Amino acid sequence: MSNKGLLVVISGPSGVGKGTICQELLKDPNVYLSVSATTRKPGKNETTGKSYLFISKDEFEKQIEQNGFLEYAGVFDNYYGTPREKVEQSLNDGKTVLLEIDVQGGTQVKKNMPQAVMIFILPPDMQELESRIRNRGRDSDETILKRLKKAQTEIDTAQEAYDYFVVNDSLEKAVNEVKTIIDNRRNSK
Ligand SMILES: Nc1nc2c(ncn2[C@@H]2O[C@H](COP(=O)(O)OP(=O)(O)O)[C@@H](O)[C@H]2O)c(=O)[nH]1
Numbered sequence: 001m002s003n004k005g006l007l008v009v010i011s012g013p014s015g016v017g018k019g020t021i022c023q024e025l026l027k028d029p030n031v032y033l034s035v036s037a038t039t040r041k042p043g044k045n046e047t048t049g050k051s052y053l054f055i056s057k058d059e060f061e062k063q064i065e066q067n068g069f070l071e072y073a074g075v076f077d078n079y080y081g082t083p084r085e086k087v088e089q090s091l092n093d094g095k096t097v098l099l100e101i102d103v104q105g106g107t108q109v110k111k112n113m114p115q116a117v118m119i120f121i122l123p124p125d126m127q128e129l130e131s132r133i134r135n136r137g138r139d140s141d142e143t144i145l146k147r148l149k150k151a152q153t154e155i156d157t158a159q160e161a162y163d164y165f166v167v168n169d170s171l172e173k174a175v176n177e178v179k180t181i182i183d184n185r186r187n188s189k
């Protein structure tokens with residue numbers, strides 16, 4: 001693995017604002033956001049290649065066998081994984097590469113690439129997290145409950161693998177904190 005670029009793992013409970021924060025970071029042309037593959041069904045306004053590469057379970061398992069993923073995990077009854085090739089290419093090009101993945105995946109990345117910058121995004125509190133998930137209007141009550149349960153487990157287990165914890169209360173403040181972490185790590189290489 002090249003050490004030219006910087007690999008940044010961004011995790012946090014569903015609905016905490018990871019996607020929103022990553023979109024802000026992407027305004028810097030030196031930042032590349034990895035597009036994950038998933039076996040979950042696309043939502044209403046999702047097309048393959050933009051939010052996710054939507055693929056079948058068979059195709060996913062084939063790519064696992066071919067060592068095509070940097071990491072992968074089973075989340076909410078589906079597979080999610082980071083395609084290896086584009087991440088390695090972008091690191092070689094000297095880019096800051098963002099992986100927006102869950103704690104299981106982040107832990108695998110940290111093990112294989114200890115130089116990765118591990119950032120965990122926290123909600124101001126659990127009520128606010130629930131209302132963000134609800135306001136997004138994408139999930140059924142059952143799915144919302146599953147997501148909130150996983151949120152608590154993730155917050156409890158993140159302590160071990162993650163180096164930085166950023167509370168997303170004001171979006172602007174959270175984005176600036178993440179930018180500062182990234183800049184400091186780039187400069188200290
Ligand atoms: N390990 C791993 N987790 C991923 C990947 N892509 C997305 N996830 C995680 O899968 C979970 C569910 O994603 P999704 O159903 O799209 O809902 P989201 O929480 O709104 O992003 C989130 O916790 C994501 O961080 C990936 O490539 N690898």
Ligand SMILES: Nc1ncnc2c1ncn2[C@@H]1O[C@H](COP(=O)(O)OP(=O)(O)O)[C@@H](O)[C@H]1O
Pocket residue numbers: 012013014015016017018019020021132133135136168169170171172
């Ligand atoms: N700092 C914030 N304050 C209020 N709402 C926010 C903030 N950050 C994100 N949101 C909103 O919360 C919802 C979930 O954000 P999203 O980025 O989709 O989360 P995630 O990618 O972590 O699942 C979205 O409707 C988003 O606009």
